[in-house]
Amino acid sequence: MPKVKAEKKSRQHQDVKTQGIMFNTGIGQHILKNPLIVNGIIEKAALRPTDVVLEVGPGTGNMTVKLLEKAKKVVACELDCRLVAELQKRVQCTPLQNKLQILVGDVLKTDLPFFDVCVANLPYQISSPFVFKLLLHRPFFRCAVLMFQREFAMRLVAKPGDKLYCRLSINTQLLARVDHLMKVGKNNFRPPPKVESSVVRIEPKNPPPPVNFQEWDGLVRIAFVRKNKTLSAAFKSTAVEQLLEKNYRIHCSVHNVEVPDDFSISKKIESVLQEANFNEKRARSMDIDDFMVLLHAFNSAGIHFS
Numbered sequence: 001m002p003k004v005k006a007e008k009k010s011r012q013h014q015d016v017k018t019q020g021i022m023f024n025t026g027i028g029q030h031i032l033k034n035p036l037i038v039n040g041i042i043e044k045a046a047l048r049p050t051d052v053v054l055e056v057g058p059g060t061g062n063m064t065v066k067l068l069e070k071a072k073k074v075v076a077c078e079l080d081c082r083l084v085a086e087l088q089k090r091v092q093c094t095p096l097q098n099k100l101q102i103l104v105g106d107v108l109k110t111d112l113p114f115f116d117v118c119v120a121n122l123p124y125q126i127s128s129p130f131v132f133k134l135l136l137h138r139p140f141f142r143c144a145v146l147m148f149q150r151e152f153a154m155r156l157v158a159k160p161g162d163k164l165y166c167r168l169s170i171n172t173q174l175l176a177r178v179d180h181l182m183k184v185g186k187n188n189f190r191p192p193p194k195v196e197s198s199v200v201r202i203e204p205k206n207p208p209p210p211v212n213f214q215e216w217d218g219l220v221r222i223a224f225v226r227k228n229k230t231l232s233a234a235f236k237s238t239a240v241e242q243l244l245e246k247n248y249r250i251h252c253s254v255h256n257v258e259v260p261d262d263f264s265i266s267k268k269i270e271s272v273l274q275e276a277n278f279n280e281k282r283a284r285s286m287d288i289d290d291f292m293v294l295l296h297a298f299n300s301a302g303i304h305f306s
Contacts, residue, residue, distance in 0.1 A: 031059040032121050032147070034188040038063050041199055044181050045117050045145045047071050054141075056107050056120035056130070059083055061090045067119065068096040075113055077103045112137055118144035124193070127152050128168060135175040135204055136213070144202045145181070153180060153198035160287045167224040171217060174288055177203045211292065218305025219295050223283035231294075232279040235269045244269065247304045257302070272301050 032038060041063065047053065047070045058064045058076040064087060067074045078084050084104055091097045103110055108129055118141060122130060127148050134144055148156070151164070156172050157180050158165040172178055184197040222240050223231060235241070245265040252259050273279040276297040281290070298305070 030121075030189040030191060030193045032062060032184075032188060033190045035062070037182075037184055037188055037199075038066060040182060041119060041145050041147070042066055042070065044199070044201060045119055045143065047117060051116040051142075052114060054112065054115035054118040054120075056118070057122055058087055059121065061087045063119065063121070064100070065090065065096065068099050071099070071117075073099050073101065075101045075103060075115060077105070077107045077110060079104070079106055108133060114139060116142050118146070120144070121147040124149045124152065124195070131156070131168075131172060131202070134202070135172070140204050140206045142203070145199060146202065147184065147197055147199050149193075150183065150196040150198045153200045156180075156200055156202075160285050165284055166227065167217075167220050170220055170224075170288060170291065172202070174209055174211070174216065175213075176205055209288075209292075211295070212306070214306035215299070215304060216291070216295060219298065220283075220291060222305070223286070223291070227283040230280050230282055231273055232270065234283070235273065236266065241265050241269070244303055244305075247306075248302055251302045251304055255302075268301065268303065272297050272303065 045053075047067070049070070049072060051071045052073045052075065053067050053071045055064055055067060055074055055076045058078055060083060064074060064076055068091065076087065078087065081104065084102055087100075087102065091100055103113075108126055112133070118134060120130075131146075134141075152168075155164045155166055155168050156178050158169040162169075179201045181199040181201050184199060186192040186194070186196055189197075222237075223234055225237075226234055235244075248265060248268070249259060251257075270279065276294060278290075278294050278297075286294075295305075
């Protein structure tokens with residue numbers, strides 16, 4: 001009689017057997033399992049005994065427990081109720097229990113509480129919206145130490161002229177100081193993600209730069225749609241001209257300025273770019289100061305981006 005082959009169990013099944021939890025990689029569940037990296041992240045956060053820490057994506061609590069030992073309080077934000085139960089079980093009947101507050105839900109839809117430091121091993125698909133939610137959060141926090149997909153992290157720290165330099169780079173660096181701290185290989189997670197990761201430290205600039213962020217982002221968005229094009233070419237798109245003309249006419253009506261019958265928004269834009277010497281410049285090589293000068297030139301001419 002032929003031998004019946006035993007069913008091959010995947011590595012994940014064995015993990016589940018030992019852990020009791022099947023991780024949902026569809027919502028970015030990759031639990032950081034290497035204690036050396038957990039300790040490294042906590043060290044870089046430079047926690048004080050009086051700190052309130054916001055932790056996003058605590059998972060099974062490998063980092064949470066160590067944060068609770070060092071901080072006054074940890075507010076953990078977790079989407080998965082199974083992991084919330086796991087986390088509660090882990091601190092139950094210990095002195096740490098009273099220092100932990102759990103917010104259940106999507107961090108992007110949650111009103112963030114006051115905190116001094118943020119530590120997060122984020123689901124990578126929410127990296128960008130989460131960074132800006134953090135940077136526009138008030139009152140200011142001291143710093144955030146965050147785990148990102150490697151390429152996203154490199155975009156955050158990219159400088160003018162770098163291949164990865166983009167709207168994300170300049171917007172983040174306008175509002176904060178960003179440092180790349182360490183690379184983290186995929187085998188430090190369970191289950192391993194498909195990409196390499198990096199840890200980044202973000203410190204918001206306090207006070208923030210004296211600029212209307214909606215205006216700023218409107219300008220930067222147009223310039224970076226095709227970052228290798230000259231600004232003169234970037235502003236020639238019909239959609240851009242229609243938006244700026246609409247904003248210009250609103251600005252004029254509010255300030256009782258008459259718009260001439262032969263008014264042409266494209267000529268107006270071109271004259272602003274030429275007078276400020278930006279018509280031949282390209283977004284890929286412009287820094288924050290360049291965009292500040294350009295935004296001021298447009299606003300002075302009555303052209304607004306929001």
